[in-house]
Amino acid sequence: MLNNFLISFRVKNAYIVNELIYNISRIPLIGKLIPSEFYKYKIFKIISIIISIIYNIIKIFGYKLLYIYFFLIFPFNTEANYLELMQIFIFLAILGSFINTEIFNPTKDKYYMLVLMRMDAYSHTIGAFLYFVGGIFIGELVALLLLTSIPWYYAGLLVTLMVMFKFIAVNFYFYRMKKSGKVINENKPESWLLYCLLIILFLGLAYGLPYFDLIMPEYVFWIFASIIFILGIISIKKVITYPNYAKLYKKLLNKDNIFLDNFAVQRDAQISTNLKQISVDTSITSEKSGFQYFHDLFVKRHSKILLKSAKKTTTGIFIIGLILIVLLYIFPEFKGVANKIILNYLPFVLLLMYFINTGKAVTNAMFMNCDHSMLSYRFFRQPQTLLSLFRERLKTLIILNLIPALTLSLMISIILFVSGGASLITYVVIFFSILSMSIFFSVHNLVLYYLLQPYNIGMEMKSASFTITSLITYWVCYYISDIEVSSLTFGIIMIAFAIVYSLVSLILVYKLAPKTFRLR
């Protein structure tokens, strides 16, 4: 058992170090400095073991000290009576025993040890559980003695009771499993409502009873402790002789229950989510041909994801705009302020447009559900094909984003009118500059997608240049949003910039995309 425990400890350290090295190696630029030989260097494993031992000591003592401080000391201004604290401790211990059992917690460690390495389930479980309750016993005892006024013999009894609660809770779950035939997973209660109500109930009992001066007399405490002690001894026997740990973990340690943070699992989840976005409506069809046919079907079968965000944003803009208009009628004294804001803070709309543009979500759907497969076909990568499809996609993206942009332009124009108005040219410039911002972001997002195609063949977004360009875009928008300039001037500059930018980037796409838009 001890041997198994030590093996688990070493394996855990090994994969923590390996995961760390792997994650560093995936960081753009820095990752290239990490050679694959790094995994074999023992020095990292030794450092990891040292860190792990320190972490375990902190876990045993530090966490328990914090726990006792926050739950027993912090809630009381004056020092509470030790019987009061003992009562609170007991209710919290009962609650904690059922929430945190260790045995019914499907962890990654257990998956690696029991499923992948086929370690003996019994010896691993008992070893890990004894370590768990041993840590609680020592850690809580030290914390109680250091932080509270509870006498040492009572502190010893309390932590013994806490350990007993742990065994009783596990035994109770064995019983429930036997009755229901279902495997218990402490992270996924059958009813979240009941789970929350029980937490509230026990917290209420823990802190509510002392509030009303309902403190357990000492003799009741001893009777209660005796009962728990007897139940605990029976439960210890049951837990130690439980024959079905292997069966339990075979069911509990499935991929739905364990968050395996490896890329393959995340990718599978992503693929599954993407496939669900495809409409299965059999009436969807298209009368077009060639690329238009292909793109038309893509848009129709992904209308949910493509339109969802645009619809939500449009509705949001409309409702907020309406509320503002009504408010200006109710509080006319704010008309001047509103008018001034619109006439001087148009740059802020640029930042807003950055956030509401659906370009990134749309290009993500395009890659995941279309380009990832189609780019492996040589015909699809031909310049003519790529650019024909680019044109179709750009049209769609611009239209999708123009819906909320038009609503925003209209709402701002109406608010401008209601708040005191402006010259006709100001209306026109504000209206068209917002539309030009929308077109600019649509072009920008699609052009970046084609020129810096950020995904690799494994569907990971892994392009340092794309990340940096996105960050720069955000930073520029943020910086501009803070500039104080009249909306008229900014609007004219914005329209001119959007036209020039769009033209230049379209030329770049036509020249470079056939080379850059491919699977990495």
Added chain:
Amino acid sequence: MKLVIKNLEKKFGTKEVLKDINFEFESGKIYGLLGRNGAGKTTLFNCLNEDLEIDNGSFFIEDKETRKVEASDIGYVLSTPVVPEFLTGREFLKFFIDINKDKITDLKSIDEYFDLIKLDVSDRDKLMKDYSHGMKNKMQMLVNIIANPSILLLDEPLTSFDVVVAEEMKELLKKTKENRILIFSTHILELALDLCDEIVVLNNGMLERVSKSNLNNAKFKEKIINVLKGEEDAE
């Protein structure tokens, strides 16, 4: 027609996967490309399909005259089939035919193409996201055959098929080899011996033809394994 590879090299970091590959593939033949795991078979295909840039060397078509390998010359059937899952099989074929119609000789109806790969009538109008691995593989193979490329690269294409479909696909490949170069990578030696006209081994980054001479199948198999292990010369 010949596909000529000259001094082709490809490295990943410091690892030389393909070292000075020199080979000539002739049309009308199916070449069985064998190699141990990680030997570089897929890398070679990716280089020929220009999915990967080569570090050195060249490859070209030698016909009446020498010319560059164009995109339309190559069909590439991947080991893991990828198809646009938001389309039905019929829609995918329609789109493919639409944009390639001037390159397709002897254009057939969509259903005739489906008949060629024996895809069930009930599956033809289903979204391809609901297709099995084998059905996706058939679709991928079909679009590559329809386009009529002069070189067809097949990366372990038959491993996901059941025995009946695998036999059908073998027959289809045998029929399509005329005036075309088929390079077929596989780990199944029996399949290579049964289907291919020539066996080519990729070993230590080099490509070698394994000469059968007058060996019987058992001896030839033994020889291929020895070549793969590096214990015997290919000639």
